[in-house]
Amino acid sequence: MNEGRRSFLKTAALGALGVAASHALPATAEGAKATGGRRWAMLIDTRRCLEKKGCAKCAEACHVVHNVPALSNPRHEVKWIWREGFREAFPDQEAEYFDETLTTSKVLVFCNHCDRPPCVRVCPTQATWRRRDGLVMMDWHRCIGCRYCVAACPYGSRSFNWVDPRPHIAEITPTYPTRTRGVVEKCTFCDERLPEGRLPACVEACEAKALMFGDLADPASEVREVLRTRFAVRRRPGLGTHPAIFYLV
Amino acid sequence: MLEKALIGNRTYWGWLAFLAGIIAVGAFFYVRQFSVGLGITGLSRDVTWGFYIAQFTFLVGVAASAVMVVLPYYLHNYKAFGKMTILGEFLAIAAVIMCMLFIFVDMGQPTRVLNVILHPTPKSLMFWDMISLSGYLVLNVLISHVTLDAERKGIAPPKWIQPIIILSIPWAISIHTVTAFLYSGLAARPFWMTAVLAPRFLASAFAAGPALLILMTLLIRRLTRFDPGKEPLERLAVIVTYAMTINVFLILMELFTGLYSAIPEHVAHFQFLYLGLAGNTALVPWMWTSVALAVVALVLLLNPRTRVKEPTMIMACVAVFVSIWIDKGLGMVVTGFVPSPLGHVTPYWPTFPEVAISVGIYAIGALVITVFYHIALSVRGEIAH
Amino acid sequence: MYDGSKILAGIAVFLAVVLLPVWHNVWVASAPRPEVKIAPGAEQCVDTAAVMRATHMNVLDRWRDAVVRDGIRTTTTPTGMTVPMSLTKTCMKCHYNKKEFCDACHNYLAVSPTCWQCHVEPQPEPKESSS
Numbered sequence: 001m002n003e004g005r006r007s008f009l010k011t012a013a014l015g016a017l018g019v020a021a022s023h024a025l026p027a028t029a030e031g032a033k034a035t036g037g038r039r040w041a042m043l044i045d046t047r048r049c050l051e052k053k054g055c056a057k058c059a060e061a062c063h064v065v066h067n068v069p070a071l072s073n074p075r076h077e078v079k080w081i082w083r084e085g086f087r088e089a090f091p092d093q094e095a096e097y098f099d100e101t102l103t104t105s106k107v108l109v110f111c112n113h114c115d116r117p118p119c120v121r122v123c124p125t126q127a128t129w130r131r132r133d134g135l136v137m138m139d140w141h142r143c144i145g146c147r148y149c150v151a152a153c154p155y156g157s158r159s160f161n162w163v164d165p166r167p168h169i170a171e172i173t174p175t176y177p178t179r180t181r182g183v184v185e186k187c188t189f190c191d192e193r194l195p196e197g198r199l200p201a202c203v204e205a206c207e208a209k210a211l212m213f214g215d216l217a218d219p220a221s222e223v224r225e226v227l228r229t230r231f232a233v234r235r236r237p238g239l240g241t242h243p244a245i246f247y248l249v
Numbered sequence: 250m251l252e253k254a255l256i257g258n259r260t261y262w263g264w265l266a267f268l269a270g271i272i273a274v275g276a277f278f279y280v281r282q283f284s285v286g287l288g289i290t291g292l293s294r295d296v297t298w299g300f301y302i303a304q305f306t307f308l309v310g311v312a313a314s315a316v317m318v319v320l321p322y323y324l325h326n327y328k329a330f331g332k333m334t335i336l337g338e339f340l341a342i343a344a345v346i347m348c349m350l351f352i353f354v355d356m357g358q359p360t361r362v363l364n365v366i367l368h369p370t371p372k373s374l375m376f377w378d379m380i381s382l383s384g385y386l387v388l389n390v391l392i393s394h395v396t397l398d399a400e401r402k403g404i405a406p407p408k409w410i411q412p413i414i415i416l417s418i419p420w421a422i423s424i425h426t427v428t429a430f431l432y433s434g435l436a437a438r439p440f441w442m443t444a445v446l447a448p449r450f451l452a453s454a455f456a457a458g459p460a461l462l463i464l465m466t467l468l469i470r471r472l473t474r475f476d477p478g479k480e481p482l483e484r485l486a487v488i489v490t491y492a493m494t495i496n497v498f499l500i501l502m503e504l505f506t507g508l509y510s511a512i513p514e515h516v517a518h519f520q521f522l523y524l525g526l527a528g529n530t531a532l533v534p535w536m537w538t539s540v541a542l543a544v545v546a547l548v549l550l551l552n553p554r555t556r557v558k559e560p561t562m563i564m565a566c567v568a569v570f571v572s573i574w575i576d577k578g579l580g581m582v583v584t585g586f587v588p589s590p591l592g593h594v595t596p597y598w599p600t601f602p603e604v605a606i607s608v609g610i611y612a613i614g615a616l617v618i619t620v621f622y623h624i625a626l627s628v629r630g631e632i633a634h
Numbered sequence: 635m636y637d638g639s640k641i642l643a644g645i646a647v648f649l650a651v652v653l654l655p656v657w658h659n660v661w662v663a664s665a666p667r668p669e670v671k672i673a674p675g676a677e678q679c680v681d682t683a684a685v686m687r688a689t690h691m692n693v694l695d696r697w698r699d700a701v702v703r704d705g706i707r708t709t710t711t712p713t714g715m716t717v718p719m720s721l722t723k724t725c726m727k728c729h730y731n732k733k734e735f736c737d738a739c740h741n742y743l744a745v746s747p748t749c750w751q752c753h754v755e756p757q758p759e760p761k762e763s764s765s
Binding site: 073078084089091121123125143146147148151152153154156159161163181183184240 | 286
Binding site for chain 3: 137141179191
């Protein structure tokens with residue numbers, strides 16, 4: 001081809017590469033700190049959690065700090081973190097002859113912040129998206145309440161605001177917004193606490209020290225150490241979502 | 250041509266007034282839903298899509314079925330459908346308008362729907378659904394206006410409308426395929442994640458839509474001087490027969506794969522539909538009614554004598570339409586959520602406000618169809634005043 | 635035109651009815667321009683008053699997208715301040731009385747931003763932000 005066309009193609013290719021690279025790089029130093037090549041994950045030591053029977057400190061802390069409403073009608077329930085039966089949380093684990101202290105108990109469940117989240121794939125407005133450090137985020141300004149993400153989530157982690165949540169919040173925490181009726185919400189890995197160097201509210205509140213939050217991309221992190229030494233399961237791994245919540249059984 | 254909608258007899262205006270009343274009731278309940286939230290419906294944390302989305306799914310099929318008159322006439326020069334194409338296109342317009350309304354009333358934040366256009370997301374099937382539905386509406390409005398206007402002037406339609414009409418044929422297929430893709434790509438919902446969902450949607454659409462068209466044509470023949478003759482109705486009935494047979498066959502295929510594999514998460518959904526699950530049997534009588542109607546319909550349709558005779562043809566068309574409406578408009582969507590990914594069985598039934606809003610939207614569709622058919626038949630001088 | 639007098643009379647009636655708010659404001663009484671207590675005791679805003687009056691909604695939109703979508707939480711303003719990009723943490727520190735400041739103009743202009751459906755109104759007393 002002639003020189004004019006060749007140079008145009010070269011410039012166009014470089015330009016496209018530049019645009020792609022600029023999207024990949026964080027916009028400012030602040031942005032780099034926000035993501036910084038990390039991959040946040042959580043380990044749940046189910047044995048330690050079971051030591052405190054009936055404890056719900058993590059859920060209480062999360063729901064208070066994030067103004068999650070307490071709705072009396074179970075159909076309209078909004079929850080970010082809760083306990084679910086072992087068989088329900090791990091349906092592909094045939095739990096027939098396993099340790100009953102585990103299989104008849106309830107385990108903590110919440111958003112898995114998957115590597116390949118189906119909810120993000122289906123959202124028509126990118127009101128939910130995956131941040132580079134692994135958090136599956138929510139933008140409550142943009143959500144149109146279509147609930148496609150709820151249909152797509154294989155873990156039932158998402159809740160929709162069927163009514164105005166404000167009247168159902170016992171005491172509003174003023175430093176965090178509430179949501180409004182008509183949007184979907186879920187655990188956000190405390191994205192407002194991470195930049196302040198704080199741990200997620202549930203991890204801080206856990207008295208049994210059963211929750212471990214850390215960076216999977218750092219081979220020397222505590223979570224990586226523990227995963228090397230103890231066996232962990234994830235929920236419904238066969239679906240290829242690569243969840244970031246590991247259950248130490 | 251729109252001025253023709255303003256000239257009509259007492260039956261016409263009485264019918265429009267009746268529809269307006271139903272629409273007003275629906276609007277009243279929608280205002281309530283807009284201020285209180287979708288909590289006034291029967292939906293829940295586990296069953297997040299229900300009656301509204303099910304009606305949308307059913308009506309996309311009806312909208313797509315216009316292609317069953319357009320394709321034979323324009324691609325294969327099947328002259329007998331000449332008088333019917335405009336009816337099919339108007340039915341498609343009314344159906345698409347109803348689809349868009351059902352989606353709108355299902356949104357939690359309807360004032361933000363334009364975000365789908367402001368923040369285009371090609372990976373999301375809902376983005377493509379919006380494009381295909383809007384495009385189909387524009388196509389059908391353009392085609393019906395241009396062809397009817399040409400008929401009014403007594404000339405042939407302009408040449409440039411031909412490729413647009415041809416375009417509407419694959420586009421019709423695409424709207425229902427895209428709608429099926431909304432469901433059939435979700436790993437979280439094994440009841441929907443089947444390759445056969447899109448073919449099943451199309452087959453049931455091409456049975457229910459033409460069946461409705463036959464019924465409406467017979468009704469119009471009663472009320473006006475419009476008479477397309479026996480041949481188009483007989484041909485349409487043949488199309489309904491083939492489509493219904495394929496639809497039932499595909500349902501049986503799904504039942505086999507789900508039940509023979511005995512995978513619990515597949516079996517559970519069929520159990521919920523046909524036998525009931527964890528004491529939840531709300532849909533069971535409906536599904537067996539759908540089965541019975543499908544059998545009756547096929548018996549009447551496959552036998553050429555009963556298919557051709559009008560009383561039995563009417564029975565067959567009603568049976569096809571109701572059977573498929575139950576299957577798509579009641580069964581299909583809710584069952585994807587029962588049991589939930591966590592194995593919970595949460596019952597769902599539409600509440601009164603939910604049904605009132607839905608009936609209001611159906612009334613809007615009926616209004617659109619009535620006005621457009623009235624215009625078309627006035628143009629053809631077939632309205633008896 | 636046919637029935638010309640009737641048509642023109644109808645148009646006149648229509649204009650009279652539809653422009654009623656204008657006639658009311660001009661001839662009967664107009665809503666008093668609000669006297670806004672901008673920020674008692676505060677020294678500097680994140681930008682000049684003229685810019686803020688014209689574009690504060692755009693500023694807040696930009697801040698919202700930067701914080702929520704890009705994870706960038708602080709900014710250096712044209713007036714040289716480094717502040718968190720937050721309505722409740724930054725703006726409301728000085729403009730602490732929503733009723734007297736925000737609502738005064740918004741009500742006058744019949745504007746109802748939906749921010750407060752979710753964001754929590756801080757208390758009217760001037761106090762240090764609790765976070």
